[in-house]
Amino acid sequence: MNLELNSRVALITGSSRGIGRALAIGYAKNGYKVVVNYNHSEKEANEVISQIQEFGGVAIACKADVSERKDVIKLKEVILKEFGKLDILINNAGINRQKSFWEIDDEEWDYLMKVNLKSVYICSQEFMPLMIENKWGRIINMSSVSGEYGGPKTLHYAASKGAIISLTKGLARYGAPHVLVNAIAPGIIKTEMTEKELEGKSGQEYLEKILLKKAGNMNDILETCLYLSSENQNYTTGHTIRVNGGLYI
Secondary structure (H helix, E strand, O other), X not given: OOOOOOOOEEEEOOOXXXXXXXXXXXXXXXXXXXXXXXXXXXXXXXXXXXXXXXXXXXXXXXXXXXXXXXXXXHHHHHHHHXXXXXXXXXXXXXXXXXXXXXXXXXXXXXXXXXXXXXXXXXXXXXXXXXXXXXXXXXXXXXXXXXXXHOOOOEHHHHHHHHHHHHHHHHHHHHHOOOEEEEEEEEOOEOOOOOHHHHHOHHHHHXXXXXXXXXXXXXXXXXXXXXXXXXXXXXXXXXXXXXXXOOOOO
């Protein structure tokens, strides 16, 4: 643990559970001041804050539907009032629903695109100007290996995650030279939701398709994010880092 507090402030969207939760705790342990964002899971968000405060970290919880601009503007106001700036934005909020392409209706398509893709666009548009003004910033967008190979069981999810990769390249152009914008494309990551599935027969068969023959863990994503956020990382932008154990190839 590196709890020497620095001056950097990080917002992780959708950070009350799953990978977002691990990122919030991990960033706090590395000395960052953290904004834990949630939409529905207030209890879980407060648990994250309590855990961070136990080891002396600095964090606040902020409710906001990051796919709604009015909510993001209020979120921005809270962050500026509390910390005066935002240095790092991790667009992590997202959902996934397994369905055949033929079963997806317009309402579900629109909702998934709103949560997964529109939220990245809105948050980046609202927070990047603050970073440009301060001449330093990092934006990390959470994509997926599905966005690269087209995820047949979750085509709407794959389409949203593929669009995030394209959006990341465009945002890197607008952020340069002061704001570095990158994406991470995780493969199979062991979480509370996937652990039981991976232990079954179908899960083991899926793991055999991965070059490293295993699922990744939360720390694999955290360390990649910390690298992209680092003061010492000044020359990677517009890039997508594949954290998938070789699944893509």
